[in-house]
Amino acid sequence: MLCANGRNLRRTTGCCNAVPAKIHANRPELLRKRTGRPQFRRKTTFSLPRYQPQPAVIALQDTLQINSIEETGTMKVQLFSHRTSQSYRQARRDRYLIGAIALITFLTVLISSVLAMTSAASAAEVQNDGLYLRPMGQSEAPFASAPRLAQSVQLDIAAIVARGTVIQLFRNDSTDWVEGRYRFPLPDKAAVDRLTIRVNDRVVEGEIRERSSAKKEYDAAKAAGQTAALLDENRPNQFMLSLANIGPGEMISVTLEFQSTVDRDGDLFEFRMPLVTAPRYIPDMKLSALEIPQVKAEIDRQMADAARLGFPIDEQRQSNPTGLQVTLDAGAELATLESPSHDLVVTREGEKYKIGLRLEAEPADRDIVLRWRTQSNDMPGAMLFHERIGAVDYLLAMIQPPRSDQAKQLERPRDVTFVIDTSGSMEGESMKAASAALIQALAALGPKDRFDVIEFDSSFQRLFGQTEPATPARIQKAIGFVAGLKADGGTEMMPPLRSALASGHAVEGSTDQTALRQIVFLTDGLVGNEDELFQMIEANLGNARLFTVSLGSAxxxxxxxxSAQLGAGETLNIANVSEAAPKMAEFYKRIETPVAIDLDVTADPATRMEVYPDRLPDLYGARALIVPIAMENWGGDLTFTGKMAQDDMAVHLTRADLRPAKGIAKLWARTKVESIEDDIRRGAIGPEEGRLAVLDIALPHRLATAYTSFVAVDRPVRRPESEDLRQRDMPNNLPAGMVMASLAGPAGATGWQGMILIGVGLIAGSIVLLLISRRRGFGARK
Known part of the structure; x- marks a missing residue:
């Protein structure tokens, strides 16, 4: 290397006339490989005293370049790594690549964040009940909501047997022929057995068919221009009706009829009539365990199921005015009659009560809950309702266990895990009721009990990690923990339930092997993966019992x-915050131990009898056993037996106890279909064998099931070949007490607030990448 005079320059000495150089090397110096070729890894700055007054710029072959001469007399010399043209191009490509990745990340997160913030508005177009129309001949066109003029619910209740009729009136105000569909809820034990469609003055009666056959018949009628209707079951408590070829200006009347039962708990009776289906959370697809040929089929199945659960929502709850007409024959004098959900008007006509809403019609935004209490000891402890069809006797038996004060309660400690849902659908009244109920249960823990609390939304956390002794300090900590819970996020039930069921198998430090293992699950149950959860509960239950606490208006x-049935427990319904604490206190006390277990029913040896479910549930407190039975060659005697703490239970019934009633056969058929579906889910029978078994029951009993549908076709051809629909949107109601904003985001999961936080983090990372790429010294350019 050369100095400004063109002479040799070494690191330790100056040139012939220069003073010794002062070298400030705060970075790695010049290195030489064995080849002797200079290799420079980083930039090094030398400060040299100025020798000549004029500026000098010298281009060195390897690495030395003099940039400038400052007024201070110091000449700055920079050393740069020697790079070939290929390495320079590679470095430049690396720099561009990092910049592109950062830019793409920034734009992606920015767009996702904007979409997340607007999801509260778009979520209003996701799901709800009601009639929806689209133009005939335009299968890709979206369905638009049709105006609903009125809805009427008519109930005829005799003791514990309920016959329901739902009449919904719709009108097509457009000038086009349209196709419509609507989704509606019914009681979860309802046996739907009739469908009638009235278009203007034309009445079409539905016929029961296998589901695929009904769909083909409906599609053929729709293509031919005939008015047709198709009724499908989405869930046992949710149905879908499709209507084809509705003419301009026509009035549509849809009448559905069903059979159901009333719950009894001592002298208290309750019937719940759902009017609106709340949005359902559907977890992400779990496809990793599937073989490749199965993936597409599973995706198609889950996407179709999600589509069946989705419709627009009216956040203002002003849609679908509903009227109520109830005729109640309680079979005994009433002590009270009330509704925690609606204001009622009650009149008495002889032995019957006529019940209606105080307002002539109210928005369909919550379940109608009716409760009545009979005078003490006026209602018999055992009742037997009867219907004979052909050679078969169908019975609906109601067995009331001994009162709790007459049954000896076992003194056993409990190992209890409380699981509380804090997902977005719980925000509002449901979360307040859940917190109040759980705090009441925590306060009731005994000194020998063990407990833990699990809260969950998109993820879950355990308060203690496992069940711990119920000391006063731990109880107070748990109460404070529950009081501070907030609702947000998705409803990922599987992990917390699995953790709760598994935790009791081996509790560290526990020496009491007789403790009752209980899981108390507080939630609104608004999920769409019910079957997967049922499978997990049965597979992991062990010796535990699962009790569910149902919260919310819908x-x-x-x-x-x-869930409670499969978990060998029972369920409690809490309609509002005001009743949460007292009902939970009573519930938690009575589930301390069953009043009667190992229940069984027997008849004469010559009798062929079918009872479902196969294992009758245990009885807690004063909750009555209600079970339908089918018998051939019945001799007239029926005996229920069970084990109790003090004495065995035995209830004998004969033909003298029979009360004639209609629809009992359909109730039995409904329970048998449910039992077959349970066997399919467990793998006890194959899907095809189970489908055929359901058809053998549902078709002769005219029941809508997962494998059978109602189809109604009006034979005259009425529609011109092509007509269009001028679409209008009229959403339906968000359930009362639910907060729409909490349902935003993918399936109500992370929520837009969480999406924004994630987005901010990713944007910050992108900016850091950009800064790093700009500071790196790629190429010979500064």
Whole structure:
């Protein structure tokens, strides 16, 4: 290397006339490989005293470049790594690549964040009940809501047997022929057995068919221009009706009829009539365990199921005015009659009561809950309702266990895990009721009990990690924890339930092997993966018992009831915050131990009898056993037996106890279909074998099931070949007490607030990448 005079320059000495150089090397210096070729890894700055007054710019072959001469007399010399043209191009490509990745990340997150913030508005177009129309001949066109003029619910209740009729009136105000569909809820134990469609003055009666056959018949009638209707079951408590070829200006009347039962708990009776289906959370698809040929089929199945659960929502709750007409024959004098959900008007006509709403019609935004209490000891403890069809006797038996004060309660400690839902659908009244109920249960823990609390939304956390002794300090900590819970996020039930069921198998530090293992599950049940949860409960239950506490104005009653049934427990319905604490206190006390277990029913040896479910549930407190039975060659005697703490239970019934009633056969058929579906889910029978078994029951009993549908076709051809629909949107109601904003985001999961936080983090990371790429010294350019 050369100095400004063109002479040799070494690191330790100056040139012939220069003073010794002062070298400030705060970075790695010049290195040489064995080849002797200079290799420079980082930039190094030398400060040299100025020797000549004029500026000098010298281009060095390898690495030395003099940039400038400052007024201070110091000449700055920079050393740069020697790079070939290929390495320079590679470095430049690396820099561009990092910049592109950062830019794409920034734009992606920015767009996702904007979409997340607007999801509260778009979520209003996701799901709800009501009639929806689209133009005939335009299968890709979206369905638009049709105006609903009125809805009427008529109930005829005799003791514990309920016959329901739902009449909904719709009108097509457009000038086009349209196709419509609507989704509606019914009681989870309802047996739907009739469908009637009236278009203007034309009446079309529905016929029961296998589901695929009904769909083909409906599609053929729709293509031919005939008015047709198709009724499908989405869930046991949710149905879908499709209507084809509705003419301009026509009035549509849809009448549905069903058979159901009333719940009894001592002298208290309750019937719940759902009017609106709340949005359902559907977890992400779990496809990793599937073989490749199965993936597409599973995706198609889950997407179709999600589509069946989706419709627009009226956040203002001003849609679908509903009237109520109830005729109640309680079979005994009433002590009270009330509704925690609606204001009632009650009149008495002889032995019957006529019940209606105080307002002539109210928006359909919550379940109608009716409760009545009979005078003490006026209602018999055992009742037997009867219907004979052909050679078969169908019975509906109601067995009341001994009163709790007459049954000896076992003194056993409890190992209890409380699981509380804090997902977005719980925000509002449901969350307040859940917190109040759980705090009441925590206060009732005994000194020998063990407990833990699990809260969940999109993820879950355990308060203690496992059940711990119920010391006063731990109880107070748990109460404070519950009081501070907020509702947000998705409804990922599987992980917390699995953790709760598994935790009791081996509790560290527990020496009491006789403790009762209980899981108390507080939720609204608003999920769409019910079958997967049922499978997990049965597979992991062990010696535990699962009790469900149903919350909110429109909970998923089928999921709550079925989970408790499979978990060998029972369910409690809490309609509002005011009744949460007292009802939970009573419930928690009575589930301390069953009043009667190992229940069984027997008849004469010559009798062929079918009872479902196969294992009768245990009885808690004063909750009555209600079970339908089918018998051939019945001799007239029926005996229920069970084990109790003090004495065995035995209830004998004969033909003298029979009360004639209609629809009992359909109730029995409904329970048998449910039992077959349970066997399919467990793998006890194959899907095709189960489908055929359901058809053998549902077709002769005219029941809508997962494998059978009602189809009605008006034979005259009425529609011109092509007509269009001028679409209008009229959404339906968000359930009372639910907060729409909490349902925003993918399936109500992270929520837009969480999406924004994630987005901010990713944007910050993108900016850091950009800064790093700009500071790196790629190429010979500064």
């Amino acid at each position: 909970p998923n009653g089928w999921f709550m009831r079925k």
